Amino acid sequence: MAKNGFKIIDSDMHVMEPPDLWEKYIDAKFRHRAPRGMTSHNVRDLRLVHPDGKEWSRSTTPANDPAKGKNFEEKQRILGNDAARGWTSAVQLEAMDIEGIDIAVLYPTRGLRALVDDRMDSEFAAAMARAYNDWMYDFCQENPARLIGAGMLSPFSMTDAVGEARRCAEQLGFRAAFLRANPLVDHQWQSEYYDPLWDALEDLNLSLGFHESTSTGRNQVGERLEPNFMLRRVFAQPIEQMLALGCFCAGGVLARHPRLRVAFLEANCSWLPWLLWRLDEAWELDGDVWAAEVKEKPSEYFKRQCVVSIEPDEMIATSVLAQVGNGNLVFSTDYPHVDSRYPEAVNHFLRLPLGEADKRKILWDNCAHYYAM
Template structure:
């Protein structure tokens, strides 16, 4: 639904409401285990803002948004400003998750098979979304906006932060005047990245970036996910037990449950 043009934005908003209502009802079957991510009709930022408020009042824990440009608007576009302000007021995070679509620009569209497109689309879209939200001033303007990258792995994170820091060193904010701090400072205050338990680079990410900025996902029930071995994979990683607890629980709890443990 979020990967189509939907010229009838009111219809799209109605579909999102129906989906979100169903999701909330489903999660109420076991509220101790299930938290609901509401889908927002980003094709119309005003309708997305209205649905965010409605879904939050009903019990949504976070909001699902694609990292891709939607109808020519990147996430940092000025038309999204009111939505980001509303999410700050609601104190609920957004989860960025790419998905296959023939309608929105995606790095995956350069490939001619699903597999090759899938390999690049998820991490590349996450990287670009993180960079643009930082460099175009969205995080500076919305310091309470929490962003979670899901199902794009985490091995790219040290390189990407280094890449942004290199550009800060030689160009500063000359072309991006809203950038008031180093890119890594914005990352550490506003972002969380979900990893798989079987990532061989995970110890390096914890060492180079820190274990405070990672959480865990399995991509259940998709065939490319790690279920049913995802938790066991993470348990077997050569990490401190305190790091595993942060990745499994503490870091996500501080964002999704809005408290620290």
């Protein structure tokens, strides 16, 4: 397709899953527990409820409905027709054409809340992930050369996660698997609990994408800012992604898994130079005690194995390129989420004061390498 001479991969485009996804796709033995998506005046209503109508997870802002305001109304206007047509794969491809996107790697909307129910058990969580991935496979069949799935994995059992990662890579044709950056189990990311999964992702050549949500999760930093939904959205995703990045680069994960590729998505990137400097400083001072297996600066592991997504209008990201280089940023429209600049996301990005070579790396090369395309 090429827009203004640039081929473009969207590293993190979102689908809007149908309300009955899990009712239709989950294993029969769990159908009586399957959540259903809510529908309302909000064309992007991402809430889930139990079969008895109770909330799937604690409401993010119980005292302050975020579905209002000028930004909300603007998104209602822009996305209303897409919602009316059912958020189908044909609608997804049309949105890509409007933006000039050649290939999109697809992440969830409702699915980001799928595994955060307090009553979740490992067998049910694995079934929830399988159902989502089966639906995503069907969704991509409209044009599998342009629509590429990122598979949902459950962190509640590494045996289940490894098996599902293998199915995603070998049977479904996905290029990545995703987890929320906020751990949903009592193991931080540097724990060896996850090593069987990281081993499998390396062997399968399957990329790992971390994607947080403003919605609830166990002990998420955003909870401290309730009921102010604006402040929660400002901090929840960047802070959780920064914590995850630190675990991987300075906590020994990438030292143990040199072929693992990791993305930290939808959390801005302008914090990156400071965080890498801070991790390097800490490693130089205390790494002999706390990070004996980390043999290089954390920033070196990051540069070799990680990417972070840039917002289309993130003007201050020029400092990231000046200090970190152009090899670790990827582009995302974030369609159809509330922060997205759709249908002008690509145009916003092309107006950033970056050189043509930098734009080409961010729009295509870095993402193609990360997703092993």
